[in-house]
Amino acid sequence: MLTIGKLSETTGVKVPTIRYYEQIGLLPEPERSTGNQRLYGKAVQERLSFIRHSRDLGFPLEAIRELLGLSDDPNRSCAAADEIARRQLGEVNARLSRLLALRGELERMLVQCSHGTIADCRVIEVLGNHDHCAHDHHGEPVTAL
Amino acid sequence: MLTIGKLSETTGVKVPTIRYYEQIGLLPEPERSTGNQRLYGKAVQERLSFIRHSRDLGFPLEAIRELLGLSDDPNRSCAAADEIARRQLGEVNARLSRLLALRGELERMLVQCSHGTIADCRVIEVLGNHDHCAHDHHGEPVTAL
DNA sequence: CTTGCAGCTATAGTTGCTAGAGCAATTAGG
DNA sequence: CCTAATTGCTCTAGCAACTATAGCTGCAAG
Incomplete structure (x- = not known):
């Protein structure tokens, strides 16, 4: 015990x-x-x-x-457990593609950073304006993992 | 207005x-x-x-x-904003590698599922035992996204 | 025996919202 | 001009999945 x-x-x-x-x-x-x-x-x-x-x-x-x-109920079919795992896999894949798009965006932002003052900071500018995005794969909010 | x-x-x-x-x-x-x-x-x-x-x-x-x-203070250096974005990129990368390991694990689980009854369900068995993992990249808890 | 860690309960805080109750104000239709 | 529908207001509570705090008791070692 x-x-x-x-x-x-x-x-x-x-x-x-x-x-x-x-x-x-x-x-x-x-x-x-x-x-x-x-x-x-x-x-x-x-x-x-x-x-x-x-x-x-x-x-x-x-x-x-x-x-x-x-x-807890071992006579039931495995299909239900399989289904849950499959659903989970789908969600993982969705999160993955979102994160990949996101990383691209962040990397683009950082590459453009001119290391000057805030007045001409690309990071701030890019964040303020959706038009600067290469693509808008980041439409849906980033919620729970 | x-x-x-x-x-x-x-x-x-x-x-x-x-x-x-x-x-x-x-x-x-x-x-x-x-x-x-x-x-x-x-x-x-x-x-x-x-x-x-x-x-x-x-x-x-x-x-x-x-x-x-x-x-709000445009005379300051861009470096701080750069730093925040860089930190964010690091976190995104960390999440990405965790999710990739996770996906591998889930796919392995599903492939092994014998579609029988719960008694010999690989999904349940794999989830119950860390030793079945190909690697244990999933040591750290999955917290916020 | 006493000190200090481990355990107990209960409550509140975390992050980033979302939903509901029960109202007041504005707008559209007749 | 009146009414009904929509939008707005405040305040409170709830969500996941814990984490932290307060103030207490139990237990094992020196």
Whole structure:
């Protein structure tokens, strides 16, 4: 049985984050010691590693909740999990293309910087005027990752 | 003089967002009509376009606040603006490499999916175990974009 | 035994908005 | 000129996914 601190160490998830996951129902309420401290077994450790890994891959907590629901019920088809991963891949690809356009824009801005005073600073000028863009691939706002 | 709705239309920034920018001090408090409605001139329109464009390029509001401070004072050196843009470019590059690693991981997961039941679903299994990763480029948490 | 870290609960803050309630003002139609 | 629809106003709360703080208790080592 691990205390929350040990669980945190072995999984790489910070202590307040573990408590947060419990609060939102991603982790079950654990046993408590006589002194009211949380005690975790191996199963929760694996569940938490699963969450951590999925988060690292960019899955939102709601997708992870779905995936956990699926894996808690092993007779269902794999297709649902596949679907979630596929959706996630689509989003990653969308973010990638946006970031690539963005990088081009930033690089163009920096190359043009004349290192003079603000009065003729290309960075400021480019930011103030959409017309300076080579393309306007940056129409949609940059929201969550 | 534009009402907030017209300003929203011409800049593509939503009405509540404009009020929010005013609230946090990115936009000055505007004149009001006799009926207490906000009235905006050309200068604010340009300032808002600047903010919008910078946000589109992924600059956080605090960086934009800095940039606006610089452009309000046109005798200062361009170097500071250059620095902010360069920092932004670095962050974009970091996000890009993370996303590329991520995409590889997701593609690998999907290719391996056997389309059977959850019991032998590769997606679930891979997510539960870091050892399945080809590389562990996804060590750092995925935070804000 | 006591000191100091680890744990506990509960609340508030973060970023960048977005949505809703419950009003006042303006504009368009008849 | 009156009414209805739209737009505007303020204020508050909510979103993700945590992080930080305050003020307390538990526990293990010296």
